[in-house]
Amino acid sequence: MAFKQITSPHAHSAQSTGKVMQLVIWATVPGLLALTYHFGWGSLINVLLATATALIAEAAAISLRGRSVSFYLRDYSAALTAVLLGLSLPPLAPWWIVVVGTLFSIVIAKHLYGGLGYNPFNPAMVGYVVLLISFPIQMTSWITPLALLPDGLSHPGIIESLNIVFAGYSPADGVTGATPLDSFKFSDGLLVDQIYAQNPLFSEAAIAGVGWEWVNIGFLIGGLILLGSRIFTWHGPFAMLATLTLMSVIFWDGGSSDSPGSALMHLFSGASMMGAFFILTDPVSSAVSNRGRLVYGALIGVLVYIIRAWGNYPDAVAFAVLLANFAAPFIDNYTLPRTYGHTDRRRATEKEED
């Protein structure tokens, strides 16, 4: 009688990488719903188009690398990257924007670095930044939220949306508009109170910006679900949101015309919540230890604020995350946890004494 020789442990939990990725994809649904409700079908088309492109690109890259396509596609990592990129792109962006961005994410940012688990940078954010730098016009025209559309105008329907995306039709006047961060940044010479009184994006909003606040709440809900499912720990998101809040409180400046804006606006505008819960929690490109993730998240929070307040771009999550990706291995060297039985934390760069 002979049995297999297998090393311990023999038991295994039911968790798998594919399941983790799928859960994260599902957790984006509240955010996607909010986006679709407030900004029309564009985001959904982005997500679906990006996913289709990503799966094809992933399959091609994997077969070029001589691996099993069906096995690797089932880890859902390409689909997740595509969903996150699709969610960050402006609704109703031309199809080629989505395709170019996705191809860059999957082929260059992921597979050229060795595929899943080996990419030093967040692939979705690499794709996003490449697009933002290369095609600034397409990347900065956002859709007017539903509540602020001129009377008698509505968001394009599905067919019309598809025509805009694939056939290059132009959306009707008034359908595109600025984002709250945009408007705020380019309202020079006005006190914060004046901006809030004059601009319907703020005056008709509950806490931060019409439509945007709900998108951020949607991602916050999805993020909390993931946190509850222990997909990631609280350290990264908390550190980012806390430093973002702290920075905006410190530099609030009493609401003068130089003020970069309130903490509430920074937390619930732009990609803050999506960044905190879906982007910087990408484990591959982030710092590894809990302490490291605190530093990593805080660094992103500070960078987001600095770029938003004093940089050239109204939003900054993608740049901040990529810069922090650079720093992650360095952070890792100095943030090892204290091991049981040791009095001090060690540094990863320590050499054994001879």
Add this chain to the structure above:
Amino acid sequence: MKTWVTPGGVHPPENKQQSLTLPIGNLPLPDKLVIPLSQHIGAPAVPCVEVGKKVLKGQKIAEAAGSVSVPLHAPTSGTITAIEHRPIAHSSGMLAPCIEITSDGRDKWQKYEGFEDYENATPAALVKAISEAGIAGMGGAGFPSAVKLNPGFHHPIDTLIINATECEPYITADDSVIRERAAEIVTGIGILSHMLGRPHNILIGIEDNKPEAIAALEPHVAESGISVVSFPTKYPSGGEKQLIYILTGKELPSNQIPADIGMLCINIGTTYAIKRAIVNGEPLISRVTTMTGEACGINRNYETLIGTPVSHLLTHSDFDQDACSRLIMGGPMMGFSLTDTDVPVVKTTNCILAPSHQEIPDNQPVQPCIRCGLCAEACPASLLPQQLYWYSQAQDHDRLEAHNLFDCIECGACSYVCPSNIPLVQHYRHSKGQINKARADKVKSDQARQRFEFHQQRIERAEKEKEQKRAARRNAAEKAQTKTAASGSAADIIAAAQARAAAKKVSPEQQQAKLERSIAGAEMRVQMAKEKLAEADVNQTDEQKNALIAAVETAKQKLEQAKARLAEHVKQHDLADNGEKVD
């Protein structure tokens, strides 16, 4: 009582109920028992019986080899039928020396007796008795208990921890022993307490998933100074380091043993064995082993003789080989797989697990590590398993050590939670092995370098001393010369030199004898070379033959030279008539 919470840990399905529905059972006597000589940490025992010898149950069949070792005893009466290498339960699947006993079916004990009153016995006598009874830790490691308990050996113990955690899923050996034999266990703890000079704290650490066991202990520990401390179930709370922290809030410093901080941990099953050894005088020849898993129709605990083949347990547990996905000795987290069912149960075998394919399916293919960090959340030692894995693949030993690889207790919690199915623990074992080997190599090469350096120094020193002596002689000679030049005459010096030369000169007869000896030697060498050549003809290559022919020629030449020198000598000294005839 206050307990502390360790970081990390996992909650695999406990699966302990299956084997607890029946009380501890007894198996029919197996026909043959195979007792490995090494069932403990330390030197293997040395057989003290020969093949063919009849032994009684409990009779010693192997002696402890040195201080860190334990003796072995016959688990039943019968005949020694083999002392040879057999498959044993080891992850390498290797063979190891074993003693085989063929049972005579009578199961007849040899005469034995325990201490009537252990409280009046000296700790040293009790240590000796425990050592003689062959007791080694029964929780898994198999460290000889007598070594742990030797009072002169360590620092004073103020906290005695009895490990009744049994945190591995499926295993209920300790649980069932506590339920059925609590009184004897408490006596065993009393013996330990007496041996250790009554430590201040005696704590029985037990997970809260064993309420029956806790209830069984409570009445016996009342007013004994022993506390039963229960704490929330979590794997691996039963690790020695983890248990120390849970019960005392203190961490065992890296590279130290519990005795260094005044503690001693001992498995509760071992305390039962100690009671049997001291009070009843029985050596350790059987233990309670859990037989469980869906591939077995009967799940229960058995009082199992050491040396019982696993196949014997399986046969009596309604085992279905086809339903079994793998066979495990120990639990599903740290147990090791058996390839052969003939291996024997040993002193550390707390469980035989025969899971079905649904229970423990085959391993899934490995996916890339995405550094999700679930492993770091699960690690009870606060390591970063994902980084260790990374550096382990890169064979970056400096980084591995900086990440405290050697504080890994190989509990398997990281592999358990890994969503990419990476066998992390296997990588760590491999890296530990590599680093240990590199360390050993380094020690060796350091020694070699030191030896070489000393050698060089020695040569230099000798050279210097010689140089000094030469210088001293030169100085002395110069001084002497100046002295003679000043005082003595040249004629005296010449006469002295001639006298020295004459003394050195060898007489012609001696010279001739020497030359004749060299001729005889040369002749012999020629003869030997010829013989070699004759032998060589059959099997050797041309090249080798040519070398031999050349050797014969050289020998002949040398002989000629020697003869020529002798002839010259004879001619010079005109001794031809005295010398042997030269041909």
